Amino acid sequence: MTDSPDERGAELRDLFFETSQELLQALNEEALKLEKTPGDEEIVRVIRRTVHTLKGDAAACGLRELSELAHQFEDALSLEGAATQAAVAEIAFAAADVFVEMIAAYRSGGKLPSTRSLSKKINDLTAVPAAAKARRTKKTVGKAPAAKTSAARASAKAAALWTEYEKLAMTKAQAAGLAVYHVVVKIDPHCAMPIAGRQLIYNALGGVGQVLAVRPDAKSPAATKQVEFVLATAQTVEQIAAKGRIPTISEEVTVEMMFAPSPAPKQPAEETGFTPETAAEDLLEVEASVVPPLPIAAPGLDPAGTHAVQENILRVEAGRIDNVLNLVGELIIGKSMLQQALIEFSKRYPKELLRSKFADAIAFQARVLNDLQRSVMKIRMVPVEQLFRRFPRMVRDVSRQCGRQVELVVSGHDTDLDKGILDAIGEPLTHLVRNAVSHGIETPEERRKSGKSPQGTIRLNAYHHGNQVVVEVSDDGHGIDAQKIRAKAIELGMTTPEEASRLTEAETLDFIFRPGFSTAEQVTEVSGRGVGMDVVQSVLHRLKASISVETHPGKGTTFRLKLPLTLAIIKALLFWVEQRLYAIPLNAVMEISRTFESEVHQVDNYEVLQLRNQVLPLLRLGRPVPDGDARRSKLFVLVIMVGERKYGLLVDALEGEEELVIKALDDQTFVTDLVSGASILGDGRVVLILNLPAVVEHVARWRPQQTGQSNSGLLLTPMDRVRLALSTNAGGQA
Numbered sequence: 001m002t003d004s005p006d007e008r009g010a011e012l013r014d015l016f017f018e019t020s021q022e023l024l025q026a027l028n029e030e031a032l033k034l035e036k037t038p039g040d041e042e043i044v045r046v047i048r049r050t051v052h053t054l055k056g057d058a059a060a061c062g063l064r065e066l067s068e069l070a071h072q073f074e075d076a077l078s079l080e081g082a083a084t085q086a087a088v089a090e091i092a093f094a095a096a097d098v099f100v101e102m103i104a105a106y107r108s109g110g111k112l113p114s115t116r117s118l119s120k121k122i123n124d125l126t127a128v129p130a131a132a133k134a135r136r137t138k139k140t141v142g143k144a145p146a147a148k149t150s151a152a153r154a155s156a157k158a159a160a161l162w163t164e165y166e167k168l169a170m171t172k173a174q175a176a177g178l179a180v181y182h183v184v185v186k187i188d189p190h191c192a193m194p195i196a197g198r199q200l201i202y203n204a205l206g207g208v209g210q211v212l213a214v215r216p217d218a219k220s221p222a223a224t225k226q227v228e229f230v231l232a233t234a235q236t237v238e239q240i241a242a243k244g245r246i247p248t249i250s251e252e253v254t255v256e257m258m259f260a261p262s263p264a265p266k267q268p269a270e271e272t273g274f275t276p277e278t279a280a281e282d283l284l285e286v287e288a289s290v291v292p293p294l295p296i297a298a299p300g301l302d303p304a305g306t307h308a309v310q311e312n313i314l315r316v317e318a319g320r321i322d323n324v325l326n327l328v329g330e331l332i333i334g335k336s337m338l339q340q341a342l343i344e345f346s347k348r349y350p351k352e353l354l355r356s357k358f359a360d361a362i363a364f365q366a367r368v369l370n371d372l373q374r375s376v377m378k379i380r381m382v383p384v385e386q387l388f389r390r391f392p393r394m395v396r397d398v399s400r401q402c403g404r405q406v407e408l409v410v411s412g413h414d415t416d417l418d419k420g421i422l423d424a425i426g427e428p429l430t431h432l433v434r435n436a437v438s439h440g441i442e443t444p445e446e447r448r449k450s451g452k453s454p455q456g457t458i459r460l461n462a463y464h465h466g467n468q469v470v471v472e473v474s475d476d477g478h479g480i481d482a483q484k485i486r487a488k489a490i491e492l493g494m495t496t497p498e499e500a501s502r503l504t505e506a507e508t509l510d511f512i513f514r515p516g517f518s519t520a521e522q523v524t525e526v527s528g529r530g531v532g533m534d535v536v537q538s539v540l541h542r543l544k545a546s547i548s549v550e551t552h553p554g555k556g557t558t559f560r561l562k563l564p565l566t567l568a569i570i571k572a573l574l575f576w577v578e579q580r581l582y583a584i585p586l587n588a589v590m591e592i593s594r595t596f597e598s599e600v601h602q603v604d605n606y607e608v609l610q611l612r613n614q615v616l617p618l619l620r621l622g623r624p625v626p627d628g629d630a631r632r633s634k635l636f637v638l639v640i641m642v643g644e645r646k647y648g649l650l651v652d653a654l655e656g657e658e659e660l661v662i663k664a665l666d667d668q669t670f671v672t673d674l675v676s677g678a679s680i681l682g683d684g685r686v687v688l689i690l691n692l693p694a695v696v697e698h699v700a701r702w703r704p705q706q707t708g709q710s711n712s713g714l715l716l717t718p719m720d721r722v723r724l725a726l727s728t729n730a731g732g733q734a
Contacts, residue, residue: 177262
C-alpha cells in the first residue's frame with residue numbers, strides 16, 4: 001500500500017524543514033566571510049547557489065512565498081556588478097533572518113512575516129547594475145550587429161535562457177565527452193493532461209541522456225503549450241527526436257546542438273566530477289511537478305565528492321535512535337537479572353556442572369551487549385560543531401548592539417557529544433556567549449586605555465576529560481570583580497556584610513548564578529534583567545553537569561561546563577542512607593574513606609573532616625544517630641568532585657558498583673531536584689540516582705542558617721526532601 005499524496009507531502013516538508021537549517025546556517029557563514037572580504041565574487045556565487053537550492057526545495061514543497069522571495073534575491077545576485085556592492089552581506093543577513101521566520105511560520109501554521117523591508121533592500125541592490133546596463137546600452141545605439149554563426153546563436157541563446165549553474169553543467173558535460181542539445185517540444189493542444197504529458201516527455205528524454213535544465217516553470221501558463229530541455233547525451237539528433245515524439249502528447253520536436261563534445265577531454269568524467277547524479281544535484285533547477293527535490297550539497301564542496309559521501313549518510317529521526325537505546329537499556333536490566341539469578345543458583349547448587357556453562361553464556365551475552373551499547377551510543381554522538389556554528393553570527397550581531405569589536409575563535413569543534421545534551425546546552429551556552437560580549441569585553445576606548453587591542457576575543461573550546469566533555473567560554477575582557485559582586489549581593493539582600501566578609505572568592509562568584517542577580521547598571525536588549533545565569537545553572541543541574549568560573553582581573557574570565565557523555569546509561573556507585581538505596585555517578589567519586597562520628601567537627605556551622613592534612617567539607621544526607629554510642633559509630637565518606645571543589649558525602653553503608661539504565665521521572669508526580677532519575681536493579685529493586693550539584697546547593701543554602709541548632713533540628717535534610725517527595729507521590733498528590 002502506497003502513501004497518500006498528503007502523507008508524502010508532509011514527509012517532504014519535514015525533510016525540507018530539516019535540511020533548510022543547514023542551508024540557512026551556510027548562508028550566515030558565507031555572509032560573515034563576505035563582510036570580511038567585500039566584493040569577493042566567489043563568495044557571492046556560493047551565496048547565490050545556496051539561495052538557489054533553498055528556492056528549488058521550497059518550490060518543491062509548495063512554499064510559494066519563500067520560493068518567490070529567494071528567487072528575487074537570487075536574480076539580484078546574478079546581475080552583473082551586484083557582487084561588488086557593499087550591501088550584499090547586510091542583505092544576506094537580513095534574508096537569512098526572514099527565511100528563518102518564514103520557515104518557523106510554515107512549520108507552526110502561523111502568519112508569515114512581512115517581507116517588504118527585505119524586498120526593498122533587494123530592489124535597491126538591483127538598481128545600480130540596472131542603471132549601469134542602461135548606460136552601456138545607450139552607448140551602443142546605432143551600431144549594426146555583426147553576423148552570428150549557428151554556434152554563436154546557440155551560445156547566445158544559452159546565455160539568455162539558462163542560469164549560471166545550468167551553463168556550468170553544460171560545460172562539465174561537454175568536458176566529459178557528451179554533446180549538449182537544446183530540445184523544444186510543442187505539446188499537442190488536444191492533450192487532455194498537459195502537465196502529466198510534460199512529465200512523460202521528461203521521463204522519455206531522461207532515458208537517452210541527462211536533463212540539465214527545464215523551461216518554463218510548471219506553474220507558468222506557457223507550460224501547457226511548449227517545454228524546452230537542455231539534454232547532455234551521446235545519442236544522435238534522430239534518436240533524441242524519436243524519444244520526444246509521444247502520440248497524443250507531443251506535436252512537434254525540435255533538436256539543436258548547443259555544444260559539441262570535446263574531441264579530447266582533458267579529464268575523464270570521473271575526474272571532472274560530472275555524472276548524471278552530480279549535475280542534477282548541484283545545478284538543476286526543477287519544479288515540484290516535474291522532478292522530486294534533489295539531495296542538497298553543501299556549498300563550496302566538490303559535487304562528486306559530496307555525492308559520494310551522501311550515499312553513505314542516512315538521515316534518521318532522533319526518536320527512533322532513542323527507542324533503540326531504550327531497548328538496549330532494557331537488555332542491560334535483563335543482563336543484571338540473569339547475573340543475579342546465576343549468583344543465587346551458584347549459592348544453592350555450588351557443585352552443579354551446568355553453573356559454569358551458564359556463566360560462560362552470560363559472559364558472552366554481556367560482551368555482545370556492551371558492544372551493542374557502545375555502537376548505539378556512537379550513533380547518538382554528534383560533533384559540537386553543530387552547536388558552535390550558530391555563534392559567529394550571534395557574536396557579530398550582539399557586538400554591534402553593544403558597540404564592541406569582538407572576534408570569535410572556535411576550537412575542538414570535532415569533539416563528540418550526546419545529541420540530547422547538545423540540544424539542551426544550546427540556551428545556556430548562548431547566555432554565556434552573550435554575557436561575554438556585553439559584560440566581559442570592554443569598549444574599544446577602554447581597551448586602548450588598558451593597553452589592549454581594540455578588538456576583544458571570545459574563545460569557544462570543547463575537549464574530552466575522562467568520562468566527561470568540557471566546554472569552555474573564555475574572554476580577554478576585564479574579568480569579574482569579586483568586591484563588586486559582594487557589594488551587589490549585599491545591596492540585593494542576598495547576604496549580610498558579616499557573612500560576605502567570610503566568603504571565599506569561589507563562594508562569592510556563585511552569586512552570579514542566583515536568580516535576579518545582575519551587575520548591569522541599566523537594562524538593555526542584551527543584559528541587565530538578572531535572567532540568564534540562573535537558567536544556565538538550573539539546566540546544567542538537570543543534565544547532571546556542573547559549571548565553574550575562573551577569572552583574572554584585567555585579563556578575562558573562563559566559564560567551564562563539565563558535561564556527561566550521555567544521559568542514558570551510567571556506571572554508578574550504590575550506597576545506603578537511612579535504609580534506602582541510592583546511587584551517584586561513579587566518575588564523580590574520587591575516593592572512598594572510613595571515619596568515626598567523633599572525627600566530624602563543626603566550623604561555622606559547617607561539618608568538616610580532616611583527611612590527610614586537608615579540611616574536607618562534608619555533606620550529610622541523613623541525620624546523625626542520636627544514641628550515646630553515636631560518637632563511636634563508623635561512617636563511610638565518599639569523596640566527590642562537584643565543579644572544581646571536593647566534598648565528602650556521608651553515607652551509612654556501601655552496596656557496590658553497577659551499570660544503571662537511567663529512567664526519567666515524571667515532573668508532575670515526583671517533584672524534587674535532588675533526584676535526577678531512577679533505575680531498576682537485577683533483583684527488581686528501584687534505586688534513586690542523586691543529582692549531586694543540587695544536593696551541594698541544598699546543603700550550602702540551608703546550613704549557614706542552622707545557628708544554634710543541631711543537625712537533628714527541624715530543618716529538612718536532603719533525604720527528608722526525597723522521602724517527602726516519595727510519600728507525596730504515593731499519596732497521589734502532585
